[in-house]
Amino acid sequence: MKGYFGEFGGQYVPEVLVPPLLELEEAMGVYLGEPSYQSELDELLANYAGRPTPLTPCPNLSKELGFTVRLKREDLLHTGAHKINNTLGQALLAKKMGKTALVAETGAGQHGVATATAAARLGLTATIFMGAVDVERQKMNVERMRLLGARVEPVMDGSQTLKDAINEAMRYWLANQKSTLYCFGTAAGPHPFPTLVRGFQSVISQEALASYQKLIGRPPDLVVAAVGGGSNAIGAFAHFIPLLVDLVGVEAAGSGEEGCHNSAPINLGRPGILHGQRSMLLQTAKGQVLPSHSISAGLDYPSVGPEHSYLSSIGRVRYGMANDREALKAFLTLTRTEGILPALEPSHALGWVLANRRQIPSRSEVMICLSGRGDKDLDIVLENLGSVE
């Protein structure tokens, strides 16, 4: 069925949201396959965003672990994370559709910055909704968005995080659909967003597969990526899914204490509906959405993109967890062994690899998607350093 991944996905939205979603789906059909759209996007990705990104070997870490770790360096992109792959694609699509404005939600601020950046470059205005808690913990990104000319709207409802920002951005889109495209930040939400965002992010695995073929003549044995809404992970997995490659998505386990809030809906939730999609969801026995928590704002979301729920349900991808402490330790490990400061989101992916090192056969080729750089997280890391050093 259209927009479904097995039993997950769909378009669970009020009637009034159907026309703008349909308009977007039709525009995807018209423009995404057009050579002029693709060549404009390729040019922006190459000469503005900085693609292709390198596959960086980690000799010191690999020696310590007994298998080869390579990082797919999305942190080296303009604005410091994979989010720009998607926002340039959607902003260009918005232009083709005759829109003059973008609206977006943001958690860590990375997607907000990437949206504000793409809007500035392509001559669109941008309005970014951000939970008040996230505004507080990601101050630098809020300033960056404002400097780029975007309007940042703090959201005071609910838990004041990503979930609430999405609700407000949807409402804004509904009221301004003639002029505005909702530039959704992850491979989740109502159809067609999971498919649209996956398409833009799958450049990660497309490039990585080509790099591995050139380097070792075969794909890696294992690919690991952190899962928030799921866009860097689905992008890192996409071209490996049909191949014999072990794939692991890593959810955030929060503080790791018994009964604590977490952001691990595939491991600890059950199917439910939120933000227009049916997917794994953190909820009470009565179906109330539970507040999520992670030290990393970008992973702090109670649901996940529907394709991940599906890939888990059919056993194609394993979904592990890393807690705040494991992520912080991984942050320090990568910083000190290789001189690379990762964002706290991909630190969860490395945290899982470090915690599960004994399960990984020696001499394996392991790719970790380094979805973003750590500059935005330095305050949080410094505050919590005492707990891991």
Ligand SMILES: Cc1ncc(COP(=O)(O)O)c(C=O)c1O
């Ligand atoms: C660097 C980085 N990695 C990962 C994520 C999680 O999002 P997603 O699961 O869509 O890749 C975020 C979200 O803001 C992020 O900033």
